[in-house]
Amino acid sequence: MPDTSVTDDEAVFAEHAERHRHELRVHCYRMTGSFTEAEDMVQEALLRAWRNRASFEGRSTFRAWLYRIATNVCLDALARRGPRRDPNATAPGASPFTEVTWLQPYPDELLDRAAPEEEGPEARAVARETVELAFLATLQHLPPRQRAVLILRDVVGWTADHTASALEMTVPSVKSALQRARATLRDVLPPRRAEWGPATAPSEEERAVLRRFVAASQNADLEGLAALLREDARQTMPPASLVYDGRAAILDMWRPVLTGDEAWGSWISVPVAANRRPAAVNYVRAPGEDAYTAVNLDVLRIEDGRIAEITTFGPEILPAFGLPLTREP
Incomplete structure (x- = not known):
């Protein structure tokens, strides 16, 4: 007989739902590309689950039931929001980041809490591979329902039948959507993507x-920075749809900021980790200022x-990393 006792008591329900909050937030993050929006959507999903707790009949696991609700919360929000493409973005195909101006990073410390313990270490390995920034940006190029199908099938690991039921689609339509989504990813993901390997x-x-x-x-050491960059390195700035291709272009952008009469001031950088990649939060103290102000996260x-x-x-994402927007010397 199906066990629906988890929904009988509010405290029991809240305890079980809380166990899945972090992984549901990552799921919503994959759907939206935004850490901030994912926070809002997982909260809405848990509220919707409680309001509709009578619909949980124990035919699936409680976790799968929550995933179904969270996915549909994201789809509803994406439908209300409509297209988000930036008309001032650079030509399609130049970079998966150029049109995804809302993309935000995800702190590694919170990713560590996302893998369900009952799924074992394999779940962590899969989660790591599917939070790469380029992968997430590319997902945002997919129509929302294709995006949901690909995530549920290729990331969460659901069957076509399960996915069809969750999204109120037919199995053939799920298979067709998955095929189209995979083709788009092959076209949009950057060259050499297959050579990167899983992100750890x-x-x-x-x-x-x-x-x-x-x-x-x-240290405003442009020579040191040049030595670190590949000749074909690229710097992208999703909030501004900016792309700098090649070591020379990146250095030309950095030079006036770090050196000369136009230099912004003195800098400090705090090492962090985001999306399973090394990262640095940069602060600058302008001449005459007492405190350092956060500028960006690389x-x-x-x-x-x-x-x-x-x-x-x-810098608006820094509170998620537990870092302040200003720092004393």
Whole structure:
């Protein structure tokens, strides 16, 4: 007989739902690309689950039932929001980030809490591979229902039947949507994507490169920064749809900020980790100012000991990393 006791008592329900909050937030993050929106949607999903607790008949696990609700909360929100493409973005295909101006990073500390303990270490490995920034940005190019199908099938690991039931689709339509979604990912993901391998926690080599990157930034050492960058490195800034292709372009952008009469001031950088990549939060103290003010967060993708890509985000996400927007000297 199905066990529906978890929904009989509010305290019991809240206890069981809370166990899945972190993984549901990651699921909503994959659907939206925004950490902030994912926070709101998982809260709405849990409220919707409680209001509709009578619909849980024990035919699936409580976790699967919550995933179904969270997915549909995201789809409802995406439908209300409508298209979000930036008309001022660069040409399609230049970078998966250029049109996804709402993309935000996800703190590794919170990712560590997302894998369900009952799923074992394999779940953590899968979760790591599917929170890469390029993968997340590319997901946002998919129509919402295709996006949901791909995530439920290829990330969560549901069957076509289960996915069809959750999304109120037919099995053939699920299979068709999945085929189209996979084709889009192949077209949009950056070149050499297949060579990156699964994203894991930053390695010691990556952390060493991050330390050198932090030192070069703080010391306005453009030569040191140049030595860290691949010749074909790219820096993208999703909030502003900006893309700098090549080491020379990146250095030209950094030079007036770090050196000369136009330099912003003195810098400090705090190492962190986001989306299973090494990252640095950058603060600047302008001449005459007492405190350092947060400027941005740089997430690094490192290949063979050199920086292949820098993805730069605004400072508004820092509270999620437990970091302040201003720092004393």
